[in-house]
Amino acid sequence: MSFCIACGAAGQHLIPPGDNLPRLVCPRCGHIHYENPRMVVGCVAEWEGRILLCRRAIAPRLGYWTLPAGFMENGESAAAAARRETQEEAGALVRIDAPFAMVSIAHINQIHFFYRGQLTTPDYAAGEESLEVALFHPDTIPWDDLSFRSVRYCLEAYLRDKPQGRFGFHEHELPPLTG
Amino acid sequence: MSFCIACGAAGQHLIPPGDNLPRLVCPRCGHIHYENPRMVVGCVAEWEGRILLCRRAIAPRLGYWTLPAGFMENGESAAAAARRETQEEAGALVRIDAPFAMVSIAHINQIHFFYRGQLTTPDYAAGEESLEVALFHPDTIPWDDLSFRSVRYCLEAYLRDKPQGRFGFHEHELPPLTG
Numbered sequence: 001m002s003f004c005i006a007c008g009a010a011g012q013h014l015i016p017p018g019d020n021l022p023r024l025v026c027p028r029c030g031h032i033h034y035e036n037p038r039m040v041v042g043c044v045a046e047w048e049g050r051i052l053l054c055r056r057a058i059a060p061r062l063g064y065w066t067l068p069a070g071f072m073e074n075g076e077s078a079a080a081a082a083r084r085e086t087q088e089e090a091g092a093l094v095r096i097d098a099p100f101a102m103v104s105i106a107h108i109n110q111i112h113f114f115y116r117g118q119l120t121t122p123d124y125a126a127g128e129e130s131l132e133v134a135l136f137h138p139d140t141i142p143w144d145d146l147s148f149r150s151v152r153y154c155l156e157a158y159l160r161d162k163p164q165g166r167f168g169f170h171e172h173e174l175p176p177l178t179g
Numbered sequence: 180m181s182f183c184i185a186c187g188a189a190g191q192h193l194i195p196p197g198d199n200l201p202r203l204v205c206p207r208c209g210h211i212h213y214e215n216p217r218m219v220v221g222c223v224a225e226w227e228g229r230i231l232l233c234r235r236a237i238a239p240r241l242g243y244w245t246l247p248a249g250f251m252e253n254g255e256s257a258a259a260a261a262r263r264e265t266q267e268e269a270g271a272l273v274r275i276d277a278p279f280a281m282v283s284i285a286h287i288n289q290i291h292f293f294y295r296g297q298l299t300t301p302d303y304a305a306g307e308e309s310l311e312v313a314l315f316h317p318d319t320i321p322w323d324d325l326s327f328r329s330v331r332y333c334l335e336a337y338l339r340d341k342p343q344g345r346f347g348f349h350e351h352e353l354p355p356l357t358g
Contacts, residue, residue, distance in 0.1 A: 005203075005212065008182035008189065018307065020267075021252060024184075033184065036217045037251050039290065072216050073200060077283035077352045078290060088199075099350050102278060104256035111218065111257060128197065169348035171278050173256045 006031035035109075041081040042069020043115040044158050045094040047122050050135035051155070054089050056147055057131045066147035067114065067154060068092075070129075082115045090133045091125030094118065101157055101170040103150040112150040116158065116167060138162070149174050185210035214288075220260040221248020222294040223337050224273040226301050229314035230334070233268045235326055236310045245326035246293065246333065247271075249308075261294045269312045270304035273297065280336055280349040282329040291329040295337065295346060317341070328353050
Protein backbone atom coordinates (compact mmCIF):
# COMPACT_ATOMS: atom_id res chain seq x y z
CA MET A 1 0.00 0.00 0.00
CA SER A 2 2.20 2.86 -1.13
CA PHE A 3 0.61 5.09 -3.76
CA CYS A 4 -1.06 8.45 -3.29
CA ILE A 5 -4.83 8.12 -3.36
CA ALA A 6 -5.13 11.76 -4.46
CA CYS A 7 -2.73 11.77 -7.43
CA GLY A 8 -1.36 8.25 -7.98
CA ALA A 9 2.32 9.07 -7.35
CA ALA A 10 4.46 6.65 -5.34
CA GLY A 11 4.14 7.68 -1.69
CA GLN A 12 6.74 7.83 1.05
CA HIS A 13 6.38 6.66 4.63
CA LEU A 14 7.63 9.53 6.77
CA ILE A 15 6.67 11.58 9.79
CA PRO A 16 4.96 14.78 8.60
CA PRO A 17 5.91 18.10 10.29
CA GLY A 18 4.04 18.47 13.58
CA ASP A 19 3.19 14.77 13.68
CA ASN A 20 4.92 11.97 15.59
CA LEU A 21 4.04 8.86 13.59
CA PRO A 22 4.98 7.85 10.04
CA ARG A 23 2.23 8.36 7.46
CA LEU A 24 1.97 7.70 3.75
CA VAL A 25 2.95 11.12 2.35
CA CYS A 26 2.88 12.09 -1.33
CA PRO A 27 6.08 13.79 -2.54
CA ARG A 28 4.23 15.17 -5.57
CA CYS A 29 0.98 16.66 -4.25
CA GLY A 30 1.64 16.60 -0.49
CA HIS A 31 -1.44 14.54 0.39
CA ILE A 32 -1.14 12.71 3.72
CA HIS A 33 -2.97 9.41 4.00
CA TYR A 34 -4.10 8.48 7.52
CA GLU A 35 -5.01 4.95 8.53
CA ASN A 36 -7.12 4.66 11.69
CA PRO A 37 -8.91 1.87 13.55
CA ARG A 38 -12.26 0.75 12.20
CA MET A 39 -15.42 0.19 14.18
CA VAL A 40 -17.33 -3.07 13.92
CA VAL A 41 -20.81 -2.46 15.32
CA GLY A 42 -23.49 -4.96 16.22
CA CYS A 43 -26.03 -5.89 18.85
CA VAL A 44 -27.41 -8.42 21.25
CA ALA A 45 -31.01 -8.61 20.08
CA GLU A 46 -33.60 -10.48 22.13
CA TRP A 47 -37.00 -11.90 21.41
CA GLU A 48 -38.87 -13.21 24.47
CA GLY A 49 -35.64 -13.93 26.32
CA ARG A 50 -33.89 -15.62 23.42
CA ILE A 51 -30.84 -14.11 21.69
CA LEU A 52 -30.41 -13.72 17.95
CA LEU A 53 -27.27 -15.31 16.48
CA CYS A 54 -26.10 -15.77 12.90
CA ARG A 55 -23.94 -18.59 11.55
CA ARG A 56 -21.29 -17.02 9.34
CA ALA A 57 -21.34 -17.76 5.60
CA ILE A 58 -18.08 -15.89 5.02
CA ALA A 59 -14.47 -15.97 6.16
CA PRO A 60 -13.08 -15.49 8.69
CA ARG A 61 -14.70 -18.06 11.00
CA LEU A 62 -17.06 -19.41 8.34
CA GLY A 63 -19.62 -21.71 9.94
CA TYR A 64 -19.32 -20.22 13.43
CA TRP A 65 -22.05 -18.40 15.32
CA THR A 66 -21.85 -14.67 15.81
CA LEU A 67 -23.83 -11.65 16.87
CA PRO A 68 -25.05 -9.59 13.92
CA ALA A 69 -22.29 -7.00 13.40
CA GLY A 70 -20.19 -5.40 10.73
CA PHE A 71 -18.10 -2.43 9.71
CA MET A 72 -19.71 0.90 10.40
CA GLU A 73 -20.11 2.95 7.21
CA ASN A 74 -19.47 6.62 6.58
CA GLY A 75 -22.61 8.70 6.98
CA GLU A 76 -24.33 6.61 9.65
CA SER A 77 -24.45 6.67 13.42
CA ALA A 78 -23.24 3.70 15.45
CA ALA A 79 -26.80 2.73 16.38
CA ALA A 80 -27.86 2.97 12.73
CA ALA A 81 -24.98 0.63 11.84
CA ALA A 82 -26.18 -1.91 14.41
CA ARG A 83 -29.73 -1.79 13.05
CA ARG A 84 -28.51 -2.10 9.46
CA GLU A 85 -26.24 -5.05 10.19
CA THR A 86 -29.03 -6.84 12.03
CA GLN A 87 -31.29 -6.37 9.05
CA GLU A 88 -28.63 -7.35 6.50
CA GLU A 89 -27.25 -10.41 8.26
CA ALA A 90 -30.31 -11.67 10.09
CA GLY A 91 -33.24 -10.19 8.17
CA ALA A 92 -34.49 -8.84 11.48
CA LEU A 93 -35.68 -5.48 12.76
CA VAL A 94 -34.22 -4.44 16.10
CA ARG A 95 -35.10 -1.62 18.45
CA ILE A 96 -31.84 -0.49 20.05
CA ASP A 97 -32.13 0.04 23.81
CA ALA A 98 -28.62 1.10 24.87
CA PRO A 99 -24.90 0.75 24.28
CA PHE A 100 -23.70 -2.40 26.00
CA ALA A 101 -20.05 -3.33 25.36
CA MET A 102 -16.89 -2.15 23.65
CA VAL A 103 -13.85 -4.29 22.90
CA SER A 104 -10.55 -2.79 21.74
CA ILE A 105 -8.51 -5.15 19.57
CA ALA A 106 -5.41 -3.08 19.00
CA HIS A 107 -3.40 -5.63 17.01
CA ILE A 108 -6.00 -5.69 14.23
CA ASN A 109 -6.89 -2.00 14.48
CA GLN A 110 -10.51 -2.64 15.37
CA ILE A 111 -13.07 -1.60 17.95
CA HIS A 112 -16.00 -3.97 18.36
CA PHE A 113 -19.01 -2.14 19.74
CA PHE A 114 -22.25 -3.85 20.77
CA TYR A 115 -25.66 -2.46 21.62
CA ARG A 116 -28.47 -4.34 23.30
CA GLY A 117 -32.00 -4.27 21.95
CA GLN A 118 -35.23 -6.09 21.23
CA LEU A 119 -36.49 -7.55 17.98
CA THR A 120 -39.64 -5.72 16.99
CA THR A 121 -41.10 -8.92 15.48
CA PRO A 122 -40.01 -12.58 15.67
CA ASP A 123 -39.16 -12.58 11.96
CA TYR A 124 -35.65 -13.31 10.78
CA ALA A 125 -33.92 -14.89 7.80
CA ALA A 126 -30.33 -15.55 6.80
CA GLY A 127 -28.83 -12.72 4.77
CA GLU A 128 -26.07 -13.18 2.19
CA GLU A 129 -23.37 -13.34 4.85
CA SER A 130 -25.20 -15.88 7.03
CA LEU A 131 -25.73 -19.63 6.62
CA GLU A 132 -28.54 -19.60 9.15
CA VAL A 133 -30.05 -17.42 11.84
CA ALA A 134 -31.62 -18.60 15.08
CA LEU A 135 -32.84 -17.49 18.51
CA PHE A 136 -31.03 -19.14 21.41
CA HIS A 137 -32.16 -19.55 24.99
CA PRO A 138 -29.35 -18.48 27.34
CA ASP A 139 -28.71 -22.13 28.25
CA THR A 140 -28.33 -23.23 24.64
CA ILE A 141 -25.80 -20.64 23.43
CA PRO A 142 -23.27 -22.54 21.26
CA TRP A 143 -20.26 -21.48 23.33
CA ASP A 144 -17.87 -23.87 21.60
CA ASP A 145 -18.86 -22.63 18.17
CA LEU A 146 -18.72 -18.86 18.59
CA SER A 147 -16.95 -16.79 15.96
CA PHE A 148 -14.86 -14.29 17.87
CA ARG A 149 -13.59 -13.59 21.38
CA SER A 150 -15.38 -10.23 21.36
CA VAL A 151 -18.69 -12.00 20.77
CA ARG A 152 -18.01 -14.37 23.67
CA TYR A 153 -17.07 -11.45 25.93
CA CYS A 154 -20.26 -9.60 25.02
CA LEU A 155 -22.55 -12.60 25.50
CA GLU A 156 -20.96 -13.53 28.83
CA ALA A 157 -21.36 -9.98 30.13
CA TYR A 158 -24.94 -9.87 28.86
CA LEU A 159 -25.93 -13.10 30.57
CA ARG A 160 -24.28 -11.98 33.81
CA ASP A 161 -26.18 -8.69 33.80
CA LYS A 162 -29.55 -9.99 32.66
CA PRO A 163 -30.59 -11.92 35.81
CA GLN A 164 -29.92 -8.78 37.83
CA GLY A 165 -32.43 -6.85 35.75
CA ARG A 166 -29.89 -4.12 35.20
CA PHE A 167 -27.35 -3.74 32.41
CA GLY A 168 -24.05 -1.90 32.63
CA PHE A 169 -21.67 -0.77 29.92
CA HIS A 170 -18.72 -3.12 29.63
CA GLU A 171 -15.26 -2.54 28.24
CA HIS A 172 -12.50 -4.96 27.43
CA GLU A 173 -9.17 -5.14 25.59
CA LEU A 174 -8.16 -8.26 23.68
CA PRO A 175 -4.48 -9.13 23.22
CA PRO A 176 -3.24 -11.16 20.25
CA LEU A 177 -4.02 -14.87 20.41
CA THR A 178 -0.98 -16.90 21.39
CA GLY A 179 0.01 -20.52 21.28
CA MET B 180 -9.42 11.00 -4.20
CA SER B 181 -9.45 8.47 -6.96
CA PHE B 182 -6.20 6.52 -7.36
CA CYS B 183 -5.44 3.01 -6.18
CA ILE B 184 -3.37 3.05 -3.03
CA ALA B 185 -1.99 -0.41 -3.87
CA CYS B 186 -0.82 0.17 -7.47
CA GLY B 187 -1.39 3.83 -8.39
CA ALA B 188 -3.85 3.22 -11.24
CA ALA B 189 -6.88 5.48 -11.63
CA GLY B 190 -9.67 3.94 -9.56
CA GLN B 191 -13.37 3.62 -10.28
CA HIS B 192 -16.25 4.23 -7.92
CA LEU B 193 -18.49 1.19 -8.23
CA ILE B 194 -20.33 -1.34 -6.10
CA PRO B 195 -18.16 -4.45 -5.76
CA PRO B 196 -19.83 -7.89 -6.15
CA GLY B 197 -21.53 -8.87 -2.89
CA ASP B 198 -21.45 -5.30 -1.59
CA ASN B 199 -24.19 -2.67 -1.61
CA LEU B 200 -22.27 0.61 -1.51
CA PRO B 201 -19.91 2.19 -4.03
CA ARG B 202 -16.22 1.83 -3.19
CA LEU B 203 -13.02 2.98 -4.85
CA VAL B 204 -12.13 -0.12 -6.88
CA CYS B 205 -8.94 -0.56 -8.92
CA PRO B 206 -9.55 -1.82 -12.47
CA ARG B 207 -5.91 -2.92 -12.74
CA CYS B 208 -5.14 -4.81 -9.51
CA GLY B 209 -8.64 -5.23 -8.07
CA HIS B 210 -7.84 -3.57 -4.74
CA ILE B 211 -10.93 -2.21 -2.97
CA HIS B 212 -10.41 0.88 -0.82
CA TYR B 213 -12.82 1.21 2.11
CA GLU B 214 -13.44 4.49 3.92
CA ASN B 215 -14.94 4.16 7.39
CA PRO B 216 -15.73 6.51 10.27
CA ARG B 217 -12.86 7.55 12.51
CA MET B 218 -12.81 7.57 16.28
CA VAL B 219 -11.81 10.66 18.21
CA VAL B 220 -11.03 9.58 21.77
CA GLY B 221 -10.51 11.71 24.84
CA CYS B 222 -11.38 12.04 28.49
CA VAL B 223 -12.83 14.09 31.31
CA ALA B 224 -9.90 14.15 33.71
CA GLU B 225 -10.35 15.49 37.23
CA TRP B 226 -7.99 16.76 39.89
CA GLU B 227 -9.63 17.42 43.26
CA GLY B 228 -12.99 18.15 41.67
CA ARG B 229 -11.66 20.35 38.90
CA ILE B 230 -11.77 19.36 35.22
CA LEU B 231 -8.85 19.56 32.80
CA LEU B 232 -9.47 21.58 29.64
CA CYS B 233 -7.16 22.65 26.83
CA ARG B 234 -7.44 25.78 24.70
CA ARG B 235 -6.92 24.78 21.08
CA ALA B 236 -3.84 26.05 19.25
CA ILE B 237 -4.99 24.55 15.94
CA ALA B 238 -7.93 24.73 13.56
CA PRO B 239 -10.77 24.01 13.69
CA ARG B 240 -11.99 26.08 16.63
CA LEU B 241 -8.61 27.62 17.38
CA GLY B 242 -8.71 29.45 20.71
CA TYR B 243 -11.68 27.50 22.10
CA TRP B 244 -11.62 25.21 25.12
CA THR B 245 -11.83 21.47 24.67
CA LEU B 246 -11.39 18.19 26.45
CA PRO B 247 -8.09 16.49 25.59
CA ALA B 248 -8.97 14.22 22.64
CA GLY B 249 -7.76 13.19 19.24
CA PHE B 250 -7.81 10.58 16.51
CA MET B 251 -7.27 7.05 17.75
CA GLU B 252 -4.23 5.47 16.08
CA ASN B 253 -3.78 2.00 14.68
CA GLY B 254 -2.23 -0.37 17.20
CA GLU B 255 -3.66 1.19 20.35
CA SER B 256 -6.74 0.56 22.47
CA ALA B 257 -9.32 3.29 22.96
CA ALA B 258 -8.22 3.84 26.58
CA ALA B 259 -4.58 4.06 25.47
CA ALA B 260 -5.60 6.71 22.94
CA ALA B 261 -7.30 8.74 25.68
CA ARG B 262 -4.21 8.55 27.90
CA ARG B 263 -1.90 9.47 25.01
CA GLU B 264 -3.99 12.45 23.93
CA THR B 265 -4.14 13.74 27.50
CA GLN B 266 -0.38 13.53 27.73
CA GLU B 267 0.21 15.08 24.29
CA GLU B 268 -2.25 17.95 24.52
CA ALA B 269 -2.21 18.69 28.24
CA GLY B 270 1.12 17.27 29.43
CA ALA B 271 -0.85 15.36 32.06
CA LEU B 272 -1.00 11.76 33.24
CA VAL B 273 -4.50 10.37 33.65
CA ARG B 274 -5.76 7.18 35.23
CA ILE B 275 -8.77 6.08 33.20
CA ASP B 276 -11.71 5.00 35.37
CA ALA B 277 -14.43 4.06 32.86
CA PRO B 278 -16.00 4.81 29.49
CA PHE B 279 -18.34 7.76 29.87
CA ALA B 280 -19.88 9.05 26.62
CA MET B 281 -20.08 8.39 22.91
CA VAL B 282 -21.29 10.84 20.28
CA SER B 283 -22.01 9.78 16.69
CA ILE B 284 -21.51 12.59 14.18
CA ALA B 285 -22.57 10.86 10.99
CA HIS B 286 -22.22 13.82 8.63
CA ILE B 287 -18.50 14.11 9.32
CA ASN B 288 -17.91 10.35 9.66
CA GLN B 289 -16.72 10.56 13.24
CA ILE B 290 -17.38 8.97 16.59
CA HIS B 291 -16.32 11.02 19.62
CA PHE B 292 -15.67 8.77 22.59
CA PHE B 293 -14.89 10.05 26.08
CA TYR B 294 -13.63 8.29 29.18
CA ARG B 295 -13.63 9.68 32.69
CA GLY B 296 -10.57 9.53 34.89
CA GLN B 297 -8.35 11.17 37.46
CA LEU B 298 -5.08 12.99 37.00
CA THR B 299 -2.38 11.08 38.84
CA THR B 300 -0.57 14.33 39.70
CA PRO B 301 -1.63 18.01 39.44
CA ASP B 302 1.00 18.61 36.74
CA TYR B 303 0.01 19.79 33.29
CA ALA B 304 1.42 21.90 30.50
CA ALA B 305 0.24 22.98 27.06
CA GLY B 306 1.34 20.61 24.31
CA GLU B 307 1.95 21.66 20.71
CA GLU B 308 -1.76 21.64 19.89
CA SER B 309 -2.78 23.68 22.95
CA LEU B 310 -2.43 27.41 23.72
CA GLU B 311 -3.00 26.80 27.41
CA VAL B 312 -4.26 24.13 29.79
CA ALA B 313 -6.19 24.68 33.01
CA LEU B 314 -8.29 23.00 35.68
CA PHE B 315 -11.84 24.34 35.96
CA HIS B 316 -14.23 24.13 38.86
CA PRO B 317 -17.64 22.97 37.61
CA ASP B 318 -19.04 26.48 38.09
CA THR B 319 -16.32 28.13 36.03
CA ILE B 320 -16.49 25.94 32.89
CA PRO B 321 -16.22 28.35 29.91
CA TRP B 322 -19.52 27.22 28.35
CA ASP B 323 -19.55 30.02 25.78
CA ASP B 324 -16.07 29.22 24.59
CA LEU B 325 -16.19 25.45 24.15
CA SER B 326 -14.80 23.93 20.98
CA PHE B 327 -17.34 21.35 19.90
CA ARG B 328 -20.92 20.24 20.61
CA SER B 329 -19.64 16.80 21.60
CA VAL B 330 -17.48 18.37 24.30
CA ARG B 331 -20.45 20.34 25.63
CA TYR B 332 -22.63 17.21 25.63
CA CYS B 333 -19.99 15.26 27.53
CA LEU B 334 -19.36 17.97 30.13
CA GLU B 335 -23.08 18.53 30.71
CA ALA B 336 -23.67 14.80 31.22
CA TYR B 337 -20.64 14.60 33.51
CA LEU B 338 -21.77 17.46 35.71
CA ARG B 339 -25.30 16.02 35.89
CA ASP B 340 -23.99 12.63 37.01
CA LYS B 341 -21.31 13.82 39.40
CA PRO B 342 -23.50 15.19 42.22
CA GLN B 343 -25.31 11.84 42.30
CA GLY B 344 -22.06 10.05 42.99
CA ARG B 345 -22.76 7.63 40.18
CA PHE B 346 -21.80 7.85 36.52
CA GLY B 347 -23.64 6.26 33.62
CA PHE B 348 -22.59 5.74 30.02
CA HIS B 349 -24.14 8.33 27.76
CA GLU B 350 -24.83 8.23 24.06
CA HIS B 351 -25.85 10.94 21.66
CA GLU B 352 -26.16 11.66 17.94
CA LEU B 353 -25.37 15.08 16.54
CA PRO B 354 -27.09 16.29 13.35
CA PRO B 355 -25.44 18.83 11.03
CA LEU B 356 -25.45 22.40 12.32
CA THR B 357 -28.10 24.51 10.64
CA GLY B 358 -28.80 28.24 10.43
